[in-house]
Amino acid sequence: MTERVLILGAGYAGSVVANILAREFRNKIAKDELEIVVFDKNKTSINQGGFTFLPFDLYTPEDIIRPRKKLISPRVKSIYGEGGEVSAVDLEKREVTVKDGKKYRYTYLVIAMGCRADMEAVAGLADDLNTFYTSIEDALKVRDLVKNMDGGKVAISVASMPIPCPGAPVKFTFMLDSYLRNVKKNRDDVQLTLVWPMEPIGPPEFNKMVSGQFEEKGVEVIRNFQLASVDATNKELTSKNGEKVNYDLLIAVPPHKAPQALIDSGLTDDKGWLPADKATLQYRGPAGNFDNVYVLGDLGPADILKTGIGAHYQAIAVSQNLINRIYGNGMEISYEGETGCPIITDTETPTTPGKGYIATWKYGVPPAAFKPTKLGWYLYRMYYHVHWDMSVKGLF
Ligand SMILES: Cc1cc2nc3c(=O)[nH]c(=O)nc-3n(C[C@H](O)[C@H](O)[C@H](O)COP(=O)(O)OP(=O)(O)OC[C@H]3O[C@@H](n4cnc5c(N)ncnc54)[C@H](O)[C@@H]3O)c2cc1C
Known part of the structure; x- marks a missing residue:
């Protein structure tokens, strides 16, 4: 029987999971033992972190936008546009409905539709x-x-x-x-x-x-x-x-808040976010406890910091646990709350240096004292180029 992983949302977290699984399971996918399907309502991906820079002409719109087909492995079945817009999720029935009315069933579900x-x-x-x-x-x-x-x-x-x-x-x-x-x-x-x-x-x-x-x-x-x-x-x-x-x-x-389709599906808590175990990221909420459903990124629990850095680490942890479960090796790893906040205190001009720092921390381990530096500014600026070909592809 073909196992199926559905990934709802091909933003930062969803793309990383799709690409890691596609790489790991290329043989299973080729033999029709496993299918990975990703859904998104848009055909293009935007690196939202770049929004902060646009008002100062530090990036152009072209720098922060890419067609999804260039970002997601061709081994993944990708459904974008209306057919990829999720309108309802039923965890009991293991069923996802999209805007054009089509329904999809799954073995494992990754919910990564961001927030708005x-x-x-x-x-x-x-x-x-x-x-x-x-x-x-x-x-x-x-x-x-x-x-x-x-x-x-x-x-x-x-x-x-x-x-x-x-x-x-x-x-x-x-x-x-x-x-x-x-x-x-x-x-x-x-x-x-x-x-x-x-x-x-x-x-x-x-x-x-x-x-x-x-x-x-x-x-x-x-x-x-x-x-x-x-x-x-x-x-x-x-x-x-x-x-x-x-x-x-x-x-x-x-x-x-979380996407309306998930609120309407009864998946959100009284704060309006999707509850999950903070270590395994498995869904634990009003719809029940579901070990085969993973909650990733910005729509997750209110007390998990909503950052791209966090979404990336969560995606890596969940991908590894999906790999463990599909191989049936009995192993499980935890998301340890790794996150971060790149800060800029000065932008570079021809006569003044830029200064920045990428502060990182995890559950129970806040960042130590730090000082923005010129190198920090360059690293952060560089990240926006590395984002597309390394981060989103799940290569680090
Ligand atoms: C202004 C700004 C600056 C930021 N700066 C930084 C930064 O410097 N560093 C950092 O680490 N993070 C930063 N972030 C946060 C970072 O962008 C998010 O944390 C990250 O994108 C979360 O990833 P995600 O996969 O959860 O959501 P997203 O990347 O938002 O992806 C969600 C995807 O779901 C899709 N979707 C939504 N609804 C549906 C639906 N009904 N059906 C199908 N698909 C759907 C969307 O189209 C989207 O592609 C910034 C965010 C903003 C807004």
Whole structure:
């Protein structure tokens, strides 16, 4: 009998699993003993990490987008577009339904459909929505706003947690500071305010480093400000505690949630995310406990950090466990919470050095004290090229 692995979502995590399994099981696939099927509603893959750089022309849209057929092994059966858009998942029946009504059954299921911004979750946010978090088009709109801004107060507001890559708004704020200081040369005319929904910004040493840098660069940080509403007419933010912040230009990161199809399928918990065992990443939620169902990446439990680095390590752990189970060797490995947050404090210009650092940590082991360096800047810049031919292909 042919075993079948269905992978829902061919973003970062889903692509890595598909490519690792295709490599490992080339003989089984050739003999029809195993089928690997990947579904995605889009034909192109976007490296969302690049959204943060587009407003400063540090990458172009072409740098951060690729056709999926160039990224996923031809040994994998790929279904993209409407036929690949998942509309329902029934874990009891082991059945996935797609938008055109077709149903697929599986032996193993990998759910890796990412998460999405939910503008409607904050009253008035959609009336003044400038964000680099959602699409290439939106990030380019932020680029135009920043380019044409002569002065005033810019509020960079993170509405609530969790969001994908909580470090990205921090990085964006530093890059905006650098851009105004070294490129546009009007930093003195702009007040920069980061409006943050929690007290710390990341783990203790991360918080210490970025807080010091914000102070040095004259960036105001307002903490514990969970966004309740936006008044676009009076250009005013109100928090859940009733505090107010005024702005001239708002750049916002909306609340995020799991894909609607998974919410409608009854797979999410009361926080709106897919619950899973934090070590094995097997589904443990309102639909039951399912050892043959793996939850990967941004849609996973609220207390697993949502980063591409994390999604990558999760994909490697789950791929290995699928390999173990398909061979029946009785072995199991754990995801140990490996994750990270690449930070940039200064962007490079012809006369000023770039500075960055790729801070990494895992469950119970927060990052040690660190300092952004010129090498860190180059490594992070390089990563965006390595992403397509090494990371997504599951080669490291
Ligand atoms: C602005 C920004 C900056 C970031 N910067 C960094 C960074 O510097 N470093 C870092 O490590 N991480 C960063 N991240 C986070 C990183 O991009 C995500 O953590 C990572 O992409 C998660 O991978 P994933 O596979 O879970 O989801 P995704 O890569 O989002 O893939 C999900 C896939 O599922 C598909 N899908 C969704 N719904 C359906 C459906 N109904 N049917 C079929 N397919 C569906 C989507 O089309 C998509 O291809 C950033 C994110 C953003 C938004």
